[in-house]
Amino acid sequence: MTHDYENPWGYRLKWLYMLTVVGVLMLPVFYTLYISFNYGGFGAAEYEFTWLWYRTLFENQEIRTTLGWTALIAVIVVACTIPLALLAAKFYQRTRFKVPFVFLMLMPLFVPADVTAAALLVYFKNLNTLTESVLGLAMFELSLWTAVIGQITWCLPYAFVVILVTMARFRPEQAEAARTCGANAWQAFWHVEFPQIRAGVFASTAFVAILSFNEYVRTNFLKGGFDTFPTYLVSYMLNTGMTPEVYAMAGLFTVVSMSVVIVVLATTMLRERS
Amino acid sequence: MTVQESAARTRPVPAVEAEGIAKNYGSVTALKPTSFAIPAGSYFVLLGPSGGGKTTTLRMIAGLIRPTGGRVRINGADVTDLPADRRDTSMVFQGAALFPHMTVEQNVAYGLTLRRLPRDRIRSEALEMLKLVGLAGFERRRPHELSGGQQQRVQLARALVLKTSVILLDEPLAALDAQLRRDMCFELKHIQESVGITFVHVTHNQEEAMTVADEIALIADGELVERGTPEHMYETPERRFTAGFIGENTLLDGIIHGHGQEARLVIAEGLEIPLPNAPVGEGRPASVSIKSEDFRLAPEAVDAVSAPVEVVDVFYLGFSTVMHVRLPDGRPATVRSTTGALPTRFRSGDRAVLSWRPEAVRLHLA
Amino acid sequence: MKASGPGGAGRGILWRRLVADDGPGRLLFYLPAVFMTVFFLVPLGLTLVWSVFERTMFWMKPGFTLAAYGDFFLSGRIDSFLNSVQSGLATVALAFALGFPIAVFVRRSLPPAAQHKAVLLFILPFMISEVIRLFALRPVLGRNGIINDALIGSGLIDAPLDWLIFTPTGVVIGEVLSFLPFMVFCGFLAMEGVPDYVFELCSDLGSGVVRTFVRVIVPLAAPGIFAATLFIFVNSLGLFLVPDLLGGPGAANAGTLVVNAISALDFPLAMAIAAVMVAMMIVLLLIGHRLFDITRILQPYR
Numbered sequence: 001m002t003h004d005y006e007n008p009w010g011y012r013l014k015w016l017y018m019l020t021v022v023g024v025l026m027l028p029v030f031y032t033l034y035i036s037f038n039y040g041g042f043g044a045a046e047y048e049f050t051w052l053w054y055r056t057l058f059e060n061q062e063i064r065t066t067l068g069w070t071a072l073i074a075v076i077v078v079a080c081t082i083p084l085a086l087l088a089a090k091f092y093q094r095t096r097f098k099v100p101f102v103f104l105m106l107m108p109l110f111v112p113a114d115v116t117a118a119a120l121l122v123y124f125k126n127l128n129t130l131t132e133s134v135l136g137l138a139m140f141e142l143s144l145w146t147a148v149i150g151q152i153t154w155c156l157p158y159a160f161v162v163i164l165v166t167m168a169r170f171r172p173e174q175a176e177a178a179r180t181c182g183a184n185a186w187q188a189f190w191h192v193e194f195p196q197i198r199a200g201v202f203a204s205t206a207f208v209a210i211l212s213f214n215e216y217v218r219t220n221f222l223k224g225g226f227d228t229f230p231t232y233l234v235s236y237m238l239n240t241g242m243t244p245e246v247y248a249m250a251g252l253f254t255v256v257s258m259s260v261v262i263v264v265l266a267t268t269m270l271r272e273r274s
Numbered sequence: 275m276t277v278q279e280s281a282a283r284t285r286p287v288p289a290v291e292a293e294g295i296a297k298n299y300g301s302v303t304a305l306k307p308t309s310f311a312i313p314a315g316s317y318f319v320l321l322g323p324s325g326g327g328k329t330t331t332l333r334m335i336a337g338l339i340r341p342t343g344g345r346v347r348i349n350g351a352d353v354t355d356l357p358a359d360r361r362d363t364s365m366v367f368q369g370a371a372l373f374p375h376m377t378v379e380q381n382v383a384y385g386l387t388l389r390r391l392p393r394d395r396i397r398s399e400a401l402e403m404l405k406l407v408g409l410a411g412f413e414r415r416r417p418h419e420l421s422g423g424q425q426q427r428v429q430l431a432r433a434l435v436l437k438t439s440v441i442l443l444d445e446p447l448a449a450l451d452a453q454l455r456r457d458m459c460f461e462l463k464h465i466q467e468s469v470g471i472t473f474v475h476v477t478h479n480q481e482e483a484m485t486v487a488d489e490i491a492l493i494a495d496g497e498l499v500e501r502g503t504p505e506h507m508y509e510t511p512e513r514r515f516t517a518g519f520i521g522e523n524t525l526l527d528g529i530i531h532g533h534g535q536e537a538r539l540v541i542a543e544g545l546e547i548p549l550p551n552a553p554v555g556e557g558r559p560a561s562v563s564i565k566s567e568d569f570r571l572a573p574e575a576v577d578a579v580s581a582p583v584e585v586v587d588v589f590y591l592g593f594s595t596v597m598h599v600r601l602p603d604g605r606p607a608t609v610r611s612t613t614g615a616l617p618t619r620f621r622s623g624d625r626a627v628l629s630w631r632p633e634a635v636r637l638h639l640a
Numbered sequence: 641m642k643a644s645g646p647g648g649a650g651r652g653i654l655w656r657r658l659v660a661d662d663g664p665g666r667l668l669f670y671l672p673a674v675f676m677t678v679f680f681l682v683p684l685g686l687t688l689v690w691s692v693f694e695r696t697m698f699w700m701k702p703g704f705t706l707a708a709y710g711d712f713f714l715s716g717r718i719d720s721f722l723n724s725v726q727s728g729l730a731t732v733a734l735a736f737a738l739g740f741p742i743a744v745f746v747r748r749s750l751p752p753a754a755q756h757k758a759v760l761l762f763i764l765p766f767m768i769s770e771v772i773r774l775f776a777l778r779p780v781l782g783r784n785g786i787i788n789d790a791l792i793g794s795g796l797i798d799a800p801l802d803w804l805i806f807t808p809t810g811v812v813i814g815e816v817l818s819f820l821p822f823m824v825f826c827g828f829l830a831m832e833g834v835p836d837y838v839f840e841l842c843s844d845l846g847s848g849v850v851r852t853f854v855r856v857i858v859p860l861a862a863p864g865i866f867a868a869t870l871f872i873f874v875n876s877l878g879l880f881l882v883p884d885l886l887g888g889p890g891a892a893n894a895g896t897l898v899v900n901a902i903s904a905l906d907f908p909l910a911m912a913i914a915a916v917m918v919a920m921m922i923v924l925l926l927i928g929h930r931l932f933d934i935t936r937i938l939q940p941y942r
Binding site: 111112119156186216250261 | 656659660661665668669670671672673675676677679680681682683684686687690699738739741742745746749758760761762763764765767768769770771772773775776777778779780784786817820821870871874875877878879880881884894895896898899902907910911913914917918921925
């Protein structure tokens with residue numbers, strides 16, 4: 001909707017404002033990235049480019065292990081969240097109880113991470129006592145799986161909304177047409193609906209992967225005896241202060257997230273063009 | 275039971291049989307219990323105003339929605355509890371129902387690939403169907419590269435290729451413009467006659483219904499009002515609603531007075547219509563309808579029954595002219611006459627006499 | 641007949657049973673709701689129960705005492721909490737003032753194809769870890785950070801501004817930068833369902849800019865604004881690390897209070913704070929739903 005009679009300078013000014021805001025939001029991040037390549041770190045008199053801090057990072061066995069845990073959790077969380085989000089979106093379209101269902105699915109967004117994490121922690125401890133007394137087996141010891149559960153409650157609402165918005169563009173007549181051609185519900189979904197919502201599923205996969213990769217509070221509360229990259233970074237930072245290694249870790253974080261976003265945007269736009 | 279069974283043996287099995295099917299959404303009734311049978315090989319049209327329950331009926335035959343009561347039989351087999359993919363029916367939707375990520379050929383072949391037929395057989399059958407609907411050479415196109423009419427033909431091919439015994443069409447021409455719709459009607463009728471499959475077609479457009487139908491069922495307010503051949507529905511409708519919906523009829527409501535030869539419908543002070551040998555008694559409310567082309571408007575009475583009127587509007591349509599007139603008590607009536615047959619050119623405000631033959635009056639008791 | 645395809649093998653039949661419309665496969669659709677109930681709704685509901693348990697050395701035992709609530713409401717904790725409420729409200733106001741006009745601009749003035757791409761721009765900062773974004777503010781806002789460097793370099797000020805960080809202002813800056821994108825998303829999402837002609841009508845009728853904004857745009861976007869407001873407010877109360885990284889000495893918000901209580905093994909206190917937060921969230925959500933019907937945001941997606 002472009003307005004032919006709108007003052008072009010007002011329009012340009014608004015664009016400028018919008019880009020400035022994005023710039024301000026991104027500025028600190030890019031600034032740390034910039035510092036992370038400085039030999040002297042933050043506050044040094046002159047800037048000397050170096051890969052040194054990143055090299056020390058990758059030579060550190062501990063950090064490599066944390067990256068492994070982070071990736072493992074992210075893969076499991078994605079593998080659980082995306083099917084759940086697809087099921088939830090389908091359920092939403094069919095159910096008569098739309099309002100309570102939406103509230104249930106979106107509520108985790110409206111509860112601070114610490115509160116959810118603390119409640120889940122105490123919940124798991126109680127479940128442990130329960131399963132131990134009934135089955136003789138503590139089934140909810142803090143571990144990879146408790147961290148995964150905590151992260152899913154956080155990622156599922158986002159994936160649900162993204163997939164729901166994508167599914168809304170799908171015409172239900174097409175699924176019905178597939179049914180009348182002899183497809184069962186499962187085939188109608190895979191042959192006809194899924195190819196058309198693939199972009200949204202792909203986007204939400206990347207989204208969830210990044211959310212999981214970045215997640216700190218819940219993971220920190222619910223993980224077992226291992227560290228993920230964010231928990232390692234935060235405890236390192238709180239213990240040693242802002243050393244150049246911390247900047248390098250932050251830089252690594254930024255680069256990973258940004259590259260995922262850029263890959264997603266690039267593929268989406270390429271698909272649109274073809 | 276035995277009576278029905280023996281009857282079923284002597285009569286051919288209908289392609290579709292609905293026995294008291296009904297659909298409620300909570301407290302809202304979409305279709306009251308309705309029964310009908312559709313003879314095999316016929317072109318059957320469900321006609322009616324929007325929201326009247328005709329699409330609901332069709333979707334219950336298709337297996338896309340489950341009736342809240344009653345049974346559906348296809349070729350005599352009870353399919354009420356089977357979903358759409360397990361029924362011997364296929365369907366054409368109003369629009370946007372082609373699979374956009376598949377080519378035209380893949381669309382048509384989809385149902386056959388589900389049956390895992392040999393590839394070359396799938397291909398030859400799909401191409402043959404595309405030829406039948408006049409789209410040979412389009413097989414590599416994508417749906418969005420086709421016009422609205424072509425898309426509907428692809429849908430028809432996709433339904434025909436399955437060789438099901440019934441094809442259901444849900445407002446298949448509603449998205450097309452008037453001229454194209456008329457042409458597609460003729461073509462649908464031709465295709466149905468050539469393949470001999472039972473077609474069940476839902477529409478709100480009476481011209482479309484009259485063009486294609488062997489038989490029309492009028493559905494409104496969640497019930498089947500009346501069914502019959504197009505000729506019956508037009509010439510001798512039994513129900514008042516049918517006369518109001520199909521054709522261009524003037525409806526008059528009143529009370530029956532008198533008996534036998536003296537019987538007449540009193541509509542208002544000084545306006546009564548003779549109904550010799552009316553089958554109902556004194557004091558009963560009833561309605562009559564008269565087709566617009568059965569009226570004759572002239573400076574004086576030219577048929578047996580007449581009433582003085584005032585001309586309200588005159589619409590010249592070329593071959594015919596339509597005139598809205600007002601009866602003595604103020605009721606409107608519609609007259610249509612071939613332009614050449616009019617004794618004079620009437621103008622708005624003229625006084626004239628409306629007359630008609632007694633046989634033109636159709637009595638409706640409901 | 642369509643139904644009689646090949647594949648009468650045992651697995652085929654089992655599979656067909658499973659995925660039939662009324663087969664057991666349909667129970668799968670309840671899984672998300674069950675998951676959310678078991679691992680979110682129930683634990684959060686139980687916080688209310690645990691909050692009245694009696695504290696033991698390392699854990700808690702069933703009982704009924706309001707000691708935890710006393711610990712929260714009758715101590716310095718309530719002040720920290722109220723301070724974080726204050727900065728939360730300031731954050732909401734700033735995010736609305738800075739972010740909502742962007743949503744309006746994108747929806748009204750950009751061609752439809754560009755709208756989603758413009759909104760996607762705001763995904764970018766959101767995709768960077770919260771930890772990093774907050775941590776990155778220290779070299780920016782600090783005494784010898786780039787802002788002070790730039791201001792002193794340009795001669796605007798002589799001494800570095802020291803209220804930018806380690807003060808309540810620092811907390812608000814951190815929160816606004818964290819949450820601004822949500823105002824853009826929710827505002828845009830709420831207005832996406834509003835047909836173009838509404839906006840065209842406004843300019844046809846020549847309503848002034850302010851009147852259009854107050855009378856037309858804000859009411860239409862109200863559910864989105866409310867959702868964003870609630871999201872920002874509640875989450876700013878719990879935004880982890882903000883008090884540690886950007887607030888002054890002794891700064892805390894509801895989140896850090898919970899974390900500290902857990903570290904001190906005072907589980908009933910942590911649960912009491914959690915219960916208060918959840919109760920507050922539910923009350924706000926119900927009020928908002930009554931006033932604006934938040935589900936309207938998702939209306940076009942039914």
